[in-house]
Amino acid sequence: MDTNQAALATAFARYAFASTDESESVHEFMRFLASDPAIFQRSHPIGHFTGSAWLVSADGARVLLTHHRKLGRWLQLGGHADGDEDLARVALREAEEESGLCDLVIADPHIFDIDRHWIPARNNEPGHWHYDVRFVVRATRSEAFAVSEESLELAWLGIDSIARDNDADVSLRRMAQKWLRRVVQ
Numbered sequence: 001m002d003t004n005q006a007a008l009a010t011a012f013a014r015y016a017f018a019s020t021d022e023s024e025s026v027h028e029f030m031r032f033l034a035s036d037p038a039i040f041q042r043s044h045p046i047g048h049f050t051g052s053a054w055l056v057s058a059d060g061a062r063v064l065l066t067h068h069r070k071l072g073r074w075l076q077l078g079g080h081a082d083g084d085e086d087l088a089r090v091a092l093r094e095a096e097e098e099s100g101l102c103d104l105v106i107a108d109p110h111i112f113d114i115d116r117h118w119i120p121a122r123n124n125e126p127g128h129w130h131y132d133v134r135f136v137v138r139a140t141r142s143e144a145f146a147v148s149e150e151s152l153e154l155a156w157l158g159i160d161s162i163a164r165d166n167d168a169d170v171s172l173r174r175m176a177q178k179w180l181r182r183v184v185q
Contacts, residue, residue, distance in 0.1 A: 004085035008133075009033055015111040022114070029114055032131050039131075040081040047116075047129030051090030052078025053137035054112050054175050055099065056159070060138075063159050063176070064099055064145060067152040070122065073169060074157075078132060079150075087133040095137045099154060100146030107138040113178060115171045134175065 009030060016026035038044045055064040055077055065074045079094040081087060088106050095104055113134040121127040145154045162168050163176035 002085075005033060008085065008087065011111050012114075015114065018110075025114055025116065028116060029131055029133075040083050040085050042080045042082060045126065045128065047131060049081045049087060050078055050130045050132045051081060051084075051087035051094060052076045052132050052134040053091040053095035053104075054134055054179065055095050055101075055104070055137045055139065056107070056179070057143055057156060058139055058141075060179075061159060062156040063162065063179075064095075064101075064139070064143075064154060064156050065172070066098060066150070066154050069150055069152050071119075072152075074155075074172070075169060076134065076172065076175070078134070088135045091133075091135040092137055098148045098150055100148065101139055101142070101144075103139070103141040104137050105140055107136040109135075112136045113171070113175050117171070136179075 012026050012030050012033070016023050019026070032039060036044065040049050042048050053076060056062065064077065066077055068075050077095045077098045078091060079098070081090045084090050088109060092104060092106055095101070111133055115132045115134070117130055117132065119128055119130055143156060147154050159176045159179050162172055163180055165173065
């Protein structure tokens with residue numbers, strides 16, 4: 001395990017300590033991390049790491065979501081690591097690319113959330129797992145976004161309403177609830 005992977009293993013351990021109800025998921029991520037050096041490449045057939053951004057507005061009340069073109073669902077911004085083992089950097093890069101926003105910052109270097117989800121087969125790409133590691137990214141200036149080719153649309157949505165929306169994606173609702181607990185503390 002190289003230095004970046006060791007740092008990620010340490011980050012997972014810290015996350016497990018802070019999120020005891022997710023310890024089984026964290027152990028699954030740690031096993032995957034130790035499984036194969038190619039896990040940061042999208043060509044890894046079983047699955048690969050991705051980095052996502054919980055992109056919050058400057059006031060912390062809203063999050064920017066994408067109506068994902070391929071999956072047809074409202075999700076957080078994010079994407080493939082493509083060999084980059086610094087998943088916070090991946091999350092920031094993907095947030096910038098998918099939103100067109102400048103002056104974004106990683107608001108917290110620690111992992112905010114993790115989620116393992118199945119990506120169905122599409123065209124010549126077989127179904128595979130995404131081991132998604134999520135970080136809080138904050139907009140610091142303009143919130144005027146530009147829709148990229150990966151999205152049908154983008155929208156700033158109230159985090160409070162996502163937390164209460166039983167029809168929202170389960171992981172979005174979980175992140176919204178985490179964010180609200182964090183803001184209150």
